Amino acid sequence: MIWIQSKSLGHVLTYAxxxxxxxxxxxxLRKSLKYVSRNLGVNGNLLVGMLYAFLCTLxxxxxxxxxxxxxxxxxxxxxxxxxxxxxxxxxxxxxxxxGMLYRFTHLGFLPAxxxxxxxxxxxxxxxxxxxxxxAGIFIMTFLGSILFAWIYSEWNFNLWTAIFLHCFMNLYWxxxxxxxxxxxxxxxxxxxxxxxxxxxxxxxxxxxxFNIPMSISRKDWWLK
Numbered sequence: 001m002i003w004i005q006s007k008s009l010g011h012v013l014t015y016a017x018x019x020x021x022x023x024x025x026x027x028x029l030r031k032s033l034k035y036v037s038r039n040l041g042v043n044g045n046l047l048v049g050m051l052y053a054f055l056c057t058l059x060x061x062x063x064x065x066x067x068x069x070x071x072x073x074x075x076x077x078x079x080x081x082x083x084x085x086x087x088x089x090x091x092x093x094x095x096x097x098x099g100m101l102y103r104f105t106h107l108g109f110l111p112a113x114x115x116x117x118x119x120x121x122x123x124x125x126x127x128x129x130x131x132x133x134x135a136g137i138f139i140m141t142f143l144g145s146i147l148f149a150w151i152y153s154e155w156n157f158n159l160w161t162a163i164f165l166h167c168f169m170n171l172y173w174x175x176x177x178x179x180x181x182x183x184x185x186x187x188x189x190x191x192x193x194x195x196x197x198x199x200x201x202x203x204x205x206x207x208x209x210f211n212i213p214m215s216i217s218r219k220d221w222w223l224k
Contacts, residue, residue: 008079015088022096029100039103040095041152041159049160056199057168063191068176081174086167090148093120095159098149103157108222109150117145127181136183144182147196153215154203165199 026040027033037043097116101107121142128134148162155161169192173179178188207214 007076008084011076011080011084015084019088019091022092026096026100030104039100040091041099041157042091042095044156044158044160046160049155049158049162049164052155052161052199052202053164053168056165056202057172057195059191059194059198060169060172063194064172064176064178064188067187068178070175071177073174078171078174082167082171086163086170089120089123090152090159090163090166093117093145094149094152094162099152099157099159102149102153106224108220108224109153109216110221113146113149116149117142120145124182128183133181133183137181140182147199150216151199151203154207156215169195 023036023040026036030036030039093116097119098113101115102109102112105112121138124137124141125134127137148166151165152159152162173182173184173188178184184192204214206212
């Protein structure tokens with residue numbers, strides 16, 4: 001049957017099996033199976049996360065449309081490299097590895113985000129064998145992990161903000177065949193950084209407008 005041979009289904013099922021111990025650990029640490037989704041941030045407003053991410057990534061979408069041609073790729077490739085990867089990576093690296101440390105211990109933002117970001121960067125080193133490229137890929141993904149963790153925190157631990165931002169950035173990078181790795185060139189990175197700037201500035205402006213205090217301040221950098 002076709003669905004049995006689906007690479008995307010296999011990818012989703014493999015990740016789903018992998019996170020079972022993670023879900024169990026979350027339940028044990030918080031002594032409740034009932035609130036696992038809340039503790040990992042997936043009970044947040046999905047539409048808010050989608051709208052925020054779409055607006056932030058508009059510079060990438062517009063710029064890549066003007067500069068690059070759409071590529072032909074399989075449904076499996078799109079699902080694996082965008083939706084599945086974004087969801088499960090954010091759940092593991094931000095929701096669990098960062099979130100459980102930052103939300104439920106006295107660790108500040110920097111020590112809480114370090115381990116997950118380190119592993120996130122290492123997890124992307126398969127993309128190249130060139131030493132210089134590997135260094136660039138690691139730095140880019142390590143810093144990207146910190147960004148996603150910050151966004152997750154500032155949007156009231158709504159993991160969908162990080163999931164959709166991750167998903168849209170991956171999607172535009174993939175369908176326009178910007179680069180074979182996460183590194184990219186000058187043009188691509190100019191608009192990737194424009195997206196990052198909007199994501200950060202938009203969050204700060206939104207919170208200031210509605211008098212919502214920042215979740216992370218200087219006093220929360222090392223210990224809470």
